[in-house]
Amino acid sequence: MxxxxxxxxxxxxxxxxxxxxxxxxxxxxxxxxxxxxxxxxxxxxxxxxxxxxxxxxxxxxxxxxxxxxxxxxxxxxxxxxxxxxxxxxxxxxxxxxxxxxxxxxxxxxxxxxxxxxxxxxxxxxxxxxDPQQLLSLGRSTFHFHTQVLHIAGTDHKLTSKESEVLMLLLNHKNSLLDRETALKKIWGSNDYFNRRSMDVIISRLRKHLSDDGHVKITNIHGRGYMLQES
Amino acid sequence: MxxxxxxxxxxxxxxxxxxxxxxxxxxxxxxxxxxxxxxxxxxxxxxxxxxxxxxxxxxxxxxxxxxxxxxxxxxxxxxxxxxxxxxxxxxxxxxxxxxxxxxxxxxxxxxxxxxxxxxxxxxxxxxxxDPQQLLSLGRSTFHFHTQVLHIAGTDHKLTSKESEVLMLLLNHKNSLLDRETALKKIWGSNDYFNRRSMDVIISRLRKHLSDDGHVKITNIHGRGYMLQES
DNA sequence: TTTATCGCTTAACCAAAGGTTAAAAGTGTT
DNA sequence: AACACTTTTAACCTTTGGTTAAGCGATAAA
The missing domain is CATH 3.40.50.2300 (Response regulator)
Structure with missing residues (x-):
C-alpha cells in the first residue's frame, strides 16, 4: 500500500x-x-x-x-x-x-x-x-476525492458542499473552525444566506455522522464549529 | 492573548x-x-x-x-x-x-x-x-480558543464574554486587574451599565470556578479584581 | 453610627444565533 | 422535457448569552 x-x-x-x-x-x-x-x-x-x-x-x-x-x-x-x-x-x-x-x-x-x-x-x-484516510475513530474514514464517508460498514456519498465543509472541519479537528473563515473559503463571502446554507450543510453532516458515536460537530456560539473526536 | x-x-x-x-x-x-x-x-x-x-x-x-x-x-x-x-x-x-x-x-x-x-x-x-493550557492548580485548565474550562474532570463551556474576562484575569494572575482597564478592553468603555455587566460575568465565573478550591477571584474595593491561585 | 457608594447575586428580558425541515431554484443528464 | 440530484431560500421554532433591573450585603469616609 x-x-x-x-x-x-x-x-x-x-x-x-x-x-x-x-x-x-x-x-x-x-x-x-x-x-x-x-x-x-x-x-x-x-x-x-x-x-x-x-x-x-x-x-x-x-x-x-x-x-x-x-x-x-x-x-x-x-x-x-x-x-x-x-x-x-x-x-x-x-x-x-x-x-x-x-x-x-x-x-x-x-x-x-x-x-x-x-x-x-x-x-x-x-x-x-494526498493520503486518503481522513476521518477519525472507530469505523470512520472520509475520502475527499470520491466524497465518500465510510462509517460502520456503510458508505455515505456526500455532496460537494458537504465534503468541503467536512474537509475544513477535519483540518481543524478538535479546535475551532471559525465561521467566517469557512464561509469565505467555501462560499466566497459571509452574508446572511450563505450563513444559513452552511447551517443546513452542518445539519446534514450531523445526520451522516450520527452513526459514529465518537465524532460530533459542536457549535461555539457566535464563533463557529468544532469537530470533536473522542 | x-x-x-x-x-x-x-x-x-x-x-x-x-x-x-x-x-x-x-x-x-x-x-x-x-x-x-x-x-x-x-x-x-x-x-x-x-x-x-x-x-x-x-x-x-x-x-x-x-x-x-x-x-x-x-x-x-x-x-x-x-x-x-x-x-x-x-x-x-x-x-x-x-x-x-x-x-x-x-x-x-x-x-x-x-x-x-x-x-x-x-x-x-x-x-x-491554540493558545495553550492556561489555568492553574489542581485540575484546572482553560483553553481560550475553544472557550472550555476544565475543572476536576468536568468541562465548563464558557461564553465569549466570560472567556475574555477570564483571559484578562489570567494574564494578571495574582496581581490586580484594574477594573477600568478591563472594561475598556472588553466593552470599549467604562460606564455604569458595562460595569454592571462585568459584575454579572464575574459572578458567573466565580460559580464556574467554585469547583476548584485553589483558585478564586477577589475584589479589591474601588480598584478591580485579582485572580488568586494557591 | 450614619450614609453614600460599591459590589454580589438572582432573575427576567430580548435580540441574535442556531437547528431542522420543507419548498423552490438551479444544474446536469439522458 | 423529464429526471435526479444539489444548493439555496424560506419558515418556524429553540437555545443562547449579553444586558438590564432590583434587592441586599459590604465597605469606607465623615
Whole structure:
C-alpha cells in the first residue's frame, strides 16, 4: 500500500521541466508536469497531490497567482516556489503567500529533492489531501476525492458542499473552525444566506455522522464549529 | 492573548547571536540563546521549544552533532541550520539529519523570520493556533480558543464574554486587574451599565470556578479584581 | 453610627444565533 | 422535457448569552 508521493511540477520551460520531472521520477516521485497556471489548477481540483513545485515566471498567470488560488480553495497542498529572480521582495512575497520553501535557480537537483523531502516530512502526516484516510475513530474514514464517508460498514456519498465543509472541519479537528473563515473559503463571502446554507450543510453532516458515536460537530456560539473526536 | 512561539537559538558568535535574538524577540518570538551545543541540549531537556536554530560551526560540539542528539532523544523539535559554509555536501548532510531548512550566512533577518514561520506553520499545529493550557492548580485548565474550562474532570463551556474576562484575569494572575482597564478592553468603555455587566460575568465565573478550591477571584474595593491561585 | 457608594447575586428580558425541515431554484443528464 | 440530484431560500421554532433591573450585603469616609 506504499505509494510514491505525487508531485505537481508547474514549469513552462521545456528543458528544465523535462530534466526535473525525469530526475524526480528517478528519485521515486510520481510526477505530473503542467505547463501553465490554469492547467495546474485544473489538475489540482481533479487529483490529489502531496506537493506542488511552482515556477514563478509563467505565461498568462504567474506562480504567485496560482498559489493564491490554491490558498483560497479548500484544496490544501504545500508548495515550493522556484525562480530565477533572487529578489528579496519576491522571496518575502512567496513566504507571505504561505509557501513552504523558496528555491532560486539554477536548481541543484539533489538539494531540491532534500528540500522536497523536508517539506513532505512535516506535511504528510498532519495535512491530508494526498493520503486518503481522513476521518477519525472507530469505523470512520472520509475520502475527499470520491466524497465518500465510510462509517460502520456503510458508505455515505456526500455532496460537494458537504465534503468541503467536512474537509475544513477535519483540518481543524478538535479546535475551532471559525465561521467566517469557512464561509469565505467555501462560499466566497459571509452574508446572511450563505450563513444559513452552511447551517443546513452542518445539519446534514450531523445526520451522516450520527452513526459514529465518537465524532460530533459542536457549535461555539457566535464563533463557529468544532469537530470533536473522542 | 496568544503565547509566542519559543525559539532556541544556538550560536557562539556574540554579535550575530545578539542581533538575531533581539530581532526575533522584536518579531514576537520568545527567544532563548544558547552559546554552545551542550548548553542547548540541557535547555532542550528542561524546556519546551517550538523550534531550534542551530549554527553549524560551534565550539566543542558542532551543530550536526547537536541535531543527532536531538533526533536520538525523545524531544522532538524542528530545527533550522545556519552556516557560513555554502557547501553542497554540508547542505545535504543537514537535510539528511532531518533539518527543516538550511540557511546560508549572511543571514537576511526578514527571510529568516519568513522561513521560521513556514516551518512553524507545518509543525506546530497545536501550539501555533491554540493558545495553550492556561489555568492553574489542581485540575484546572482553560483553553481560550475553544472557550472550555476544565475543572476536576468536568468541562465548563464558557461564553465569549466570560472567556475574555477570564483571559484578562489570567494574564494578571495574582496581581490586580484594574477594573477600568478591563472594561475598556472588553466593552470599549467604562460606564455604569458595562460595569454592571462585568459584575454579572464575574459572578458567573466565580460559580464556574467554585469547583476548584485553589483558585478564586477577589475584589479589591474601588480598584478591580485579582485572580488568586494557591 | 450614619450614609453614600460599591459590589454580589438572582432573575427576567430580548435580540441574535442556531437547528431542522420543507419548498423552490438551479444544474446536469439522458 | 423529464429526471435526479444539489444548493439555496424560506419558515418556524429553540437555545443562547449579553444586558438590564432590583434587592441586599459590604465597605469606607465623615
Amino acid at each position: 506504499e505509494t510514491n508521493p505525487r508531485i505537481l511540477l508547474v514549469e513552462d520551460d521545456k528543458n528544465l521541466g523535462y530534466i526535473l520531472s525525469e530526475y524526480l521520477a528517478m528519485k521515486g516521485f510520481s510526477v505530473t508536469w503542467a505547463k501553465d497556471g490554469p492547467e495546474a489548477l485544473t489538475l489540482l481540483q481533479k487529483n490529489p497531490y502531496s506537493l506542488c513545485i511552482l515556477d514563478v515566471m509563467l505565461p498568462s498567470m504567474d506562480g504567485f497567482s496560482v498559489a493564491e488560488q490554491i490558498a483560497a480553495s479548500t484544496v490544501q497542498v504545500p508548495y515550493i516556489f522556484l525562480t530565477a529572480k533572487n529578489l528579496k521582495i519576491d522571496k518575502l512575497k512567496g513566504f507571505k503567500l504561505g509557501c513552504d520553501d523558496y528555491i532560486v535557480k539554477p536548481v541543484d537537483e539533489e538539494e531540491l529533492v532534500a528540500r522536497i523531502k523536508a517539506v513532505l516530512k512535516r506535511t504528510d502526516n498532519t495535512l491530508q489531501q | 496568544e503565547t509566542n512561539p519559543r525559539i532556541l537559538l544556538v550560536e557562539d558568535d556574540k554579535n550575530l547571536g545578539y542581533i538575531l535574538s533581539e530581532y526575533l524577540a522584536m518579531k514576537g518570538f520568545s527567544v532563548t540563546w544558547a552559546k554552545d551545543g551542550p548548553e542547548a541540549l540541557t535547555l532542550l531537556q528542561k524546556n519546551p521549544y517550538s523550534l531550534c536554530i542551530l549554527d553549524v560551526m560551534l565550539p566543542s560540539m558542532d551543530g550536526f552533532s547537536v541535531a543527532e542528539q536531538i533526533a536520538a532523544s525523545t524531544v522532538q523539535v524542528p530545527y533550522i541550520f545556519l552556516t557560513a559554509k555554502n557547501l553542497k555536501i554540508d547542505k545535504l548532510k543537514g537535510f539528511k539529519l532531518g533539518c527543516d531548512d538550511y540557511i546560508v550566512k549572511p543571514v537576511d533577518e526578514e527571510e529568516l523570520v519568513a522561513r521560521i514561520k513556514a516551518v512553524l506553520k507545518r509543525t506546530d499545529n497545536t501550539l501555533q493556533q
